[in-house]
Amino acid sequence: MADGVVDRIGEAALRSFDLATLGGMLRVCELELVLLDGNGPRASIQSQVHDESLFCTATCGFQFRGRFMLPQDWCLLGYVHETDPTLSWCHGVPVSPGMALTILPEGISEFAFSAGTRLSLLLAPLRRIERKLTELSLCSTLPAGQALSLFSAEADHGPSVLAQRYGQLPAWLGQAGGGFPTDAVEQLLHAHVQAVLGAGVGERAAGTRARRAHYLIAQRAENFMRQNLRRYIYMHEICDSAGVSERALRYAFEDLFGTSPNRYLSMLRLCAACRGLSMADATRKSVKAVALSCGLWDLSRFADNYRRVFGELPRDTLTRAPASLGSPA
Known part of the structure; x- marks a missing residue:
């Protein structure tokens, strides 16, 4: 990434990352990102391992779509402090500030977040x-259908207990050597599980039928794109794979990603190339080989688009080892 690129969203200083580094943020699995705007992958991230668990706070300076699959022995809990609910969703369900998320290891988790999400x-x-x-409940598992759940954790008057617990993370992470209480994991787990069990039906996030239909259309279309990334993909093929007309496909992509299917495919290719270049051995692979594997045949145009999005030329990414988000404590 271009050196010295620092911006601010609220109080968070943003810096540029490569996608391979951001993809390793969760440590136990790969987080696959597709950029949805022209801001480049800029973020402010603090993370630290404590008591066999990973604490992390992140502020995103770019709009993106992501997916990951947790290993069978890990779970991910979280709280959304800030986001734009018109652009942010999880499995097609809108995500708003004040929502908590619970993700257990059951399939691929898919989401999108707006720039400015914290x-x-x-x-x-x-x-x-x-x-x-x-x-807390005499049951060792969540009710059926809640392996991935979203619910509002806002209190009627002032911040909820859960919001306060998650709000402590930046202060803990900001202290030299870590300022975690011995029972930090226990505190957060207790507050989160208690909030999950106490959330009523009205507090659980739900999407509209139209948004659900758009999500399924886009999911089928994207799966086809990924499976055929190496070759030229025709619009009618994407429509056939999604089972809809071109007009319906465009509506779905505009609703979920704020962009057209063709633009999304271009960003999917660029981001795949960026990850490939970041993880490739420069002595064994060339920029051309990585670009062609992603269906990017015009190398001059590829280099120009790549520099515009990522702030550097493809060869610079290939010859530089990914940065680190910080080593475990």
């Missing part, structure tokens, strides 16, 4: 949330 996350061993569930 999150606090806890990645913890699954056995710990199961133990806490048993302690």
Whole structure:
């Protein structure tokens, strides 16, 4: 990334990252990102391992779509401090400020977030949330259908207990050597599980039928794009794979990603190339080989588009090892 690129959203200083580094943010699995605007992958991230768990706070300076799959023995809990609910969603369900999320290891988790989104996350061993569930409800698992759940954690008057707990993370992470209380994981798990069990039907996030239909259309179309990334993809093929007309496909992509299917495909290719270049051995792979593997045949145009989005030429990414978000404590 271009050196010295620093911006601010609220009080967070943003810096440029490469996608391979951001993709390793969760440590236990790869986070795959597709950029949806021209801001480049800029973010402010603090993370630290404490008591066998990963605490993380992140402020995003770019709009993106992401997906990941947790290993069977991990769970991800979090709280959304700030985001634009018109652009942010999880499995097609709108995400608003004040929402908490619970993700257990059950398939691929898919989401999109607006620029300016601020999150606090806890990645913890699954056995710990199961133990806490048993302690608070005598059940070791969440009710059916809640392996991935969103609910409003806002209180009627002032910040909720859960919001306060997640709000402590930046201060803990900001202290030299970590300012975590010994029972930090226990505190957060207790507050989160208690909030999950106490959330009523009206507090659980739900999407409209139209948004759900758009999500399924875009999901089918994107899966086809990914499977055929190496070759030229025709619009009618994408429509056939999604089972809709070109007009319906455009509506779905505009609703979920704020962009057209063709533009999304271009960004999907560029981001795949960026990850490939970041992780490739420069002595064994060339920029051309990585570009062609992503269906990018016009190398001159590829280099220009790549520099505009990522702030550097493809060869610079290839010859530079990914930066680190910080080593575990």
